[in-house]
Amino acid sequence: MNSLLSGERPEIAGRALSVAPDDTVAFDDARPAAGDGVARELARLVDPSVPTDAAERAIAVDQTNTSVIVDERLVVKVVGRWAAADRAAHLLERLAGAGSTEVAGYAGRVDWRHPTLGTSALAIVTEYLPGAQDGWDWAVDDVAALLAGTGPEPGFPAVLGATVARLHDALGAHAVPAPDDAPALRERRALVALDAALEATGRSGGPTAARLANRAGRLRRDIRSLGATLPGLAFDLHGDLHVGQVLRSPGTPPRYTVIDFDGDPQLDASERGRTDAAARDVAHLLVSLDLVAAVAQKRLGRADPAAFAWADRARDSLLAAYRGTLVRSELLDPALLPGLEAEQLAAELTYADRFLPRWRYAPDAAITHRHPSTDELPEDPWTPPPFEPTST
Template sequence: MSEAATRPNAHATALLASLDPLLREWLPRQRWFAGKGRPISGFEPVAVTELLPRSSPTGLLHLLLRVHQPPGSGQDPGPEGASAGGPGDCYQLLIGVRRPLPPQLAGAFIGHVTEGPLAGHTVYEALHDPRLAALLLERLRMPGRHGPLRFERDMDVEIPSGLAPRPLRAEQSNSSVIYGDTFILKLYRRVVPGTNPDLELPLHLARQGCARVPAPAAWFFADLGAGPGTADEECGLGVLQPYLAAAEDGWELALRMLAKGESFTDEARALGRATAEVHAALAAALPTVTLGRAQVEQLADAMADRLDATARAVPALRPYAPGLLTAFEALADLGGEGQSWTAQRVHGDLHLGQCLRSPEGGWSLIDFEGEPARPLAERRLPQPTARDIAGMLRSFDYAACSTEPWAPAWATDCRAAFCVGYADVSGRDPRTDPVLLRAHETDKAVYEVLYEARHRPGWLRVPLAAARRLAGTGSADDAL
């Protein structure tokens, strides 16, 4: 094993200074960088670890780097509520260090370092280097510490050595490496202190014997507190899980069947059953709570606040805002009349793209991180299961809007089939609680309006169509 090195602050600062101009150019071009459109005002090293020393022919640096940026005009604070002058986002970087860069790694190039500890070297994205990606798997195979990094694994799961790595190309907020079509390593790019639900929930589900979610085989953290294991300074960095190589992405499957004019209702019903099974296992594994009057009113108020903020940011939503607000008012009214609901841990960001279907027809759920833009503490709160159900219902609408002309009947049939499948397992059709379901679907549509307005303006008409329908001002297809 190479020597672990968490360098003293002076060395880390000097090393970062040598990388500074290169990272200012490279970071904003990465799909997972959340601060696009705002200048980088500075970097702060949180932890610097040499997984391979730069004195070797190929070095590997693991960086936890805080990126400081001024808040953009009209933008929300950062994902953890950071405001102007706040701490900034912390990112996980894996940097390869060589002198000459082989031609096959040209696409991973970050830049040539001209001064400081790395002067004369070329630095690049390490995940594209098979040797360095393989080293990361070896560290996961051998539990233990490496500087501030702590590697753990399920010793009952065999992780062979020598699995050929390849980076997964289609990604957004994180990065993944596939090892020999056997395992997939998901690396979190933007990291925060605390327990990441993407590891926490699959571990609990595995202990419950829930086969609907791939069980973690290995994972690693950074301990950044005064001592090892300080709970509020432990950052989850990545998790290795079985790779379902033959499985088909639910979104791609739905689009393919829709394009062929084929019904998706059998798949939607099976997906409803799978979702209910996961919810039942989570409720058995982790505490549930009852949302009484005060909690329901707080939930409805938070939804109303998000609607108000989004309507200010996206003028196209404003005509529907009064009608949408009635969904949250109806929820608060029921809470005031004594209606209560059970809340539990849920997926938090469920849609067709988070579901995989095996060749045998079984469905698996993946990516339990929740909505990355929301604070970690919020993502770990118990929620009504209606939140996940609403996310999936909205996903059927998105699929139906991907074709011309739009196929509202296809979406309606899928939505109904999903709810029937959910009731097959849970014993309760989500549609029998229309006020709660409408409130969550409305909240999800509002979230989508803001997201599309900022990131994919061409898709804005999709959530606006839902807003029109949910506000009671017309059918969704009339809005397209």
């Protein structure tokens, strides 16, 4: 069930809520943490059967919001900034209403009605999935095993395609015609992303800069194709879909669930809430298969053409399963995929430049594989960096 708190500084577990001028949400001027009772009390507002002494356990990931496991059966996601979870709460509630099994079970949300800021989601409570791993672990494990000759051809690409198709069928029930200028806007956004990637890699230097510069014309050509497409249909997407947003839980067969509906973290909050074409989610997921191939090569400590040969097969399998499962076939315009994939590859490089420099090698590998070089600048062949067990 859903619950509502009211007031400028309501208390949870004896700690006063507050919102700073920069929209940071705090409890007695600090972020909540496992063991302080905040997550447990929020969980009890949604599910009164949670014991008053239920255990809290932190989820060991670095994130803007704070997620805590309560009673070993619920995950309480507490926002770090005002309105940060409104989009996710809305979409999870809609998917729960549609009976979707592609997401973790939705228990409810706790909203905060603030006297001057309005009402916003403070916390989302969902099912806890014991033993679940995200795709940067399980997908890379599967592909690395294949490349090492110790594992079979992974079957997950088809599962992912069918899973996302079912999500899109549920969310796409609210699809509306995109505005007439949608093709031009998509093209403009993608060109900005490519220019940002070129600037970032050029500023940082190194072999990635030459490889990207030698392929910028091909990327730009794919992006320009967006302007010649139809507006199509638009609806609320996942917005930041990649294998890392898919949990795999142990079982026979394993269970796959999609998480994190907050939208693209590189976009402003106002942009994350915009509707878009189904092809954007699909393009992002296809790109992530190429990134898995790059990470698997890093894991093995060598460049291996078999990795991208797998990615080629995996992309075909995912797309075939998506199209074969999608009931609302009018949602997908495949003509958008090349341009949106090119944009996402560029965005991955910019993300690496801004937040995670060690990630640059992965989109660099995908761009180098997918787009032929003009050889205008001297370039070195792509090779993976040394493997570090604590990172992708």
